[in-house]
Amino acid sequence: MTRVLFVDDEPRVLEGLERMLFDVDTDWETSFVTSGHEALALLDRERFDVVVSDMRMPKMDGATLLSEVHARHPELLRIVLSGQTDEEGAIRVAAVAHQFLGKPCPAHHLLEVIEGCLRMQAVLRDPALRAMVGHVGKLPAAPSVYAELGRLVDDPTIAVDEIARVIGRDPVLTARVLHLVSSAFFSQGPKVTNIREATLRLGCRTIRNLTLSAEIFESVAAESIGGVDVEALRKRAEQRATLAAMTCADDARRHDATTAALLCDLGTLVLAKSGVPQFVAAAVDSVETGRHQHEVEAERFPATHAEVGAYLLGVWGLPHAVVEAVANHHRPDRVPRIAADSAPRAVCAAEALLGGTRLPAGWVADLGLGGFWTDLEAAAARMKEEDGHG
């Protein structure tokens, strides 16, 4: 039984939402309260799956409420349904909300968003892991890139393209920018995976405010966190993205593929930041035994870093193709073998080229790239060589 809690200081909004659910084909149990205090009291007493809250409310605003929910009930999905808010409030709430919708929100859209979030529960089935992902706040961007971003946003003569280029080199910055852009506050229109377009939509000023507020991105003082070398992870992500781009002939799919490839190891950062000890042990184990990390993870946990990352991106509202690609980047067996470009296939191929996955027989042939695959292998080999020198 899925339980959804709606919070809004205007009782008519709540009545409207309740009526809107009449005859709708869901099995939800819904509750409606008019204040943040009531919401927290109810959440302490009863189990819920989703909370949908307004921003502008007297006594406790939406950002404050969702911060409390984030701290006390991290497993809950947190959605904002806002009449209007200023940028400062939007940034504050972007740190804790999974999705941000603007009023007036048509019923079908609200339902789609909630259901989309709930569907992610099938990607990451373990509730404890979902709570862990829900709890994570800031993720670490690679120090070198974060520093460069800081320099660029302070320079008023820098063009947006340059900033987009820098953001596109780091998984955390990319993920966060895409998360914000999929929020109704910062942009309208269809979803983007194109980092340059996402950066344009957000604008330099907003990115500067985000960087300065340090509520969304952070950098790590040390180069590793929870045993994970953040810079090394970033570098590999960039390599994977390059290879995935090469695999995709179709322009539109290439953006999905590049972005997904960049974000594959987001789950690793989440696990590292959360300090899950078995995870660190798995990383050590895989190095010692020479096995693929995801294989060791699969043995020890209910899920691997792939599912963890996919779940986070999914509840953040990133497009389905990206979420699927990230979830399956070590699972070529799960990727449909049709002779058409797709982000999941490109990403799987890229991961395999980097040596992170074994491909089943015939998989490469099914890609239909012919001799081009050899070129890709050569490119991957060159990257490895550069790594060796670097």
Next chain:
Amino acid sequence: MEAMERSGEDAGRRVEALEERLAAAAKTIAVLSARLEDVDAKRGSALLTLTQNVSLEKLVSHKTAEIEKSRSELEAALHQLQNTQALLLQAQKLESIGHLAAGVAHEINTPAQYVTDNVTFLWRAFASVLTANRALVALVRRLADGGSVERAEAEAAMVTTQRAKLDYLAIQIPKAIEQSLDGLEKVGSIVRAMKEFSHPSGAEKVPVNLVDLVRTATTVSRNEWKYVADLEISVQGDLEPVPCLRNEISQVILNLVVNAAHAIADKVGGSGERGRIDVVLRRESGGVVMEVRDTGTGIPEHARARVFDPFFTNKNVGRGTGQGLAIAWSAVVDKHAGRISFETEMDLGTTFKVWLPLDAAEGRAR
């Protein structure tokens, strides 16, 4: 003997000094005499006089031109000042609208949300009612045509009817319609108020019912005060329309109401208590008085003398640049020959009082 010798020497020296001075004076006299002779010789020259006169005229006309230039520079400066003042007024109005924009958007988007949801509901509710209705009509028609209906069929029709949840709909459909109409009315009144507020005044004063301006201002600013205060408008006795520039006076009222809201917000904080804003209008000595009373923090002693100063503010960044009351003063006193004043007590609240004359001439006479 010595004394006499000494005084003798003194005298001698004195005489020498005097003789020197005499010689110098004689020299001076000689020079002056020579000059006088010179002048005498020249005095009679017409050319000299003409030259002197022409120089003088040149000097006068040069000086006149300088004064003229200063005068036109002054005029230009005055013009520019007036333009700047007009721009400042417009900027302040836009600033206050911009300030309120997020609140106004919220006030419009909120009813828009529940109207959308209610109408979505009505669509489904209608489909539901129609389904139930059709099931029953089919059977009744058969009976009306002289046919018969099996018990099982009747029961099936009742099941269909029950699934339609008609009892629930009977209560919710009228509510949905009523609340939606009400919500749309709210949106309409906000949009109307915004239009009125933004509409530029003419250059001439026109008779205006001040209550209308108060209603517009309180509607536009609702999101600023509704969370922290109850607001009431009251009219004591009869009110005549007052000749005024709509825009300017609307701006004044808006600023006073928003200030009142902020003062109360500062006092109640997040406690959930509510303050009061009372806007009272009545006739007084040849004009109309409008009082805006709040139960807010009050104005501290050190600020009271500077309340109407331009750019004076004790508010945080983002809550206004301190132009509101300076512009209010300029509008009420300078443009309408009215009066604006306030009474305040710390922790109890503040009352701002604006008096506008019914007759501009009368206002100036006072």
